[in-house]
Amino acid sequence: MPHESEFLRTLDERGFIHQCSDFAGLDALARRNEVVGYIGFDCTAVSLHIGSLIQIMMLYWLQQTGNKAVALMGGGTTRVGDPSGRDQSRKLLSVEEIEANKDGIKQVFARFLRFGAGKRDAIMLDNAEWLTKLNYIEFLRDVGRHFSVNRMLSMDSVKLRLERDQEMSFIEFNYMCLQAYDFVELSRRVGCNLQMGGSDQWGNIVTGVDLGRRMATPQLYALTTPLLTTASGAKMGKTAAGAVWLNAELFSPYDYWQFWRNTEDADVGRFLRLFTLLPLDEIRRLESLTGADINEAKKVLATEATRLLHGEQAANEAAKTARETFEEGALAQSLPTVELPRAEFEAGLGVLTAFVRAGLAASNGDARRQIKGGGLRLNDVPVTDERATLRAADLSPDGVIKLSLGRKRHVLLRPVPAEKNGSAA
């Protein structure tokens, strides 16, 4: 069942598609470039993380193949909380937190979508705009009567919670109603006819499609992506440093590059298709590399993915830093740098403290343990004495000391004259 539209064909070839409510119908729309598709993003953190990247890429391809993309901020729905895939209720965020999160999340979209007022320009909306103005009684009469509680109870997001005897409050139970209503509202406001999302959103999205039929919107469609895990089964996007954030202030371009560079062999092809724009025949060539040669493909993946999110320059710098550090054994000046007052350094800084200040150890005790395990290095020399003190002789000609945790994590410590405080560069 090959798709005729460029949109579906591209998504299919690149591995984005998990389920669709009606391939033929959507294909027909896409062939005429009449798809107006949206994806909703919860505002539960100040930045999206890598788990949302596949959704963002779908919006990208939607626009690139001649259709209209809508990025929906969940400023309203986040006040309610999505129970999908959760074992327990999440604590409610304050309105202020949600607004702050929304501001942080917005930034990233400009890198992937062309916004504007034109027919094929992307737009960004916030469902707080209509959800917060709903009148409860009216909503129940106009919308609520279309929802079957029987069916909602049978949906996975609800059923699982009930089966495990886990509490599910009424507010969470309403989440899918609001999300379904969003779809209808977007249909009416901007002619939206497609909602995309992760496979865990299938139930919520289809509920929206169904509500649209009952409320007489034009035909709506649902399209979901597969759940992304690494080849060895782990959830994607967890590293030593925690979540892989998309905002550069939370997760530097260098770390981002490293994240992709450390992709498992078996995932390289899949990730190249999903997270880069490289042509498929080039990807086929890269993923066919075997043994150590596949490292070349990983570097391409890292640089391409970083370029998309952080730009050409940041990507090249990250690639250069990695090359100097890992391949040439040189001291790359662009490694993450932590500054500390020169006075503190001259007063005699213990190695333990130094590693804690650099963010490579959680506490002195942690640093001690790492030393015992042979995991800490000072200027590439393993630290063996936990009582050692950093000295001026340890400074490189450029005035920095290189601290390393394990093979991969390196930080430069730089004493500075003023009272500037240590912050990662």
Next chain:
RNA sequence: GGGGGAAUGUCCCGAGUGGCAAAGGGGGCGGACUGUAAAUCCGCUGGCUUACGCCUUCGUAGGUUCGAGUCCUACUUCCCCCA
């Protein structure tokens, strides 16, 4: 309304006899092996300390005790059964 159970190392699951910094997993980190991969093996996984050691942790608050995760009382939350 009555009866019974449960809450453990703030990542998760989960043993626990009055002497416990608290078994065991998972996850994570480090080491070895490699290719900045996977798999495998080994070590570590509360804070402070050069160290003897000190401090903080088992839902909350009290109590018994030389000593309490462990016993008693009250409270909070959750689950099960009866009504």
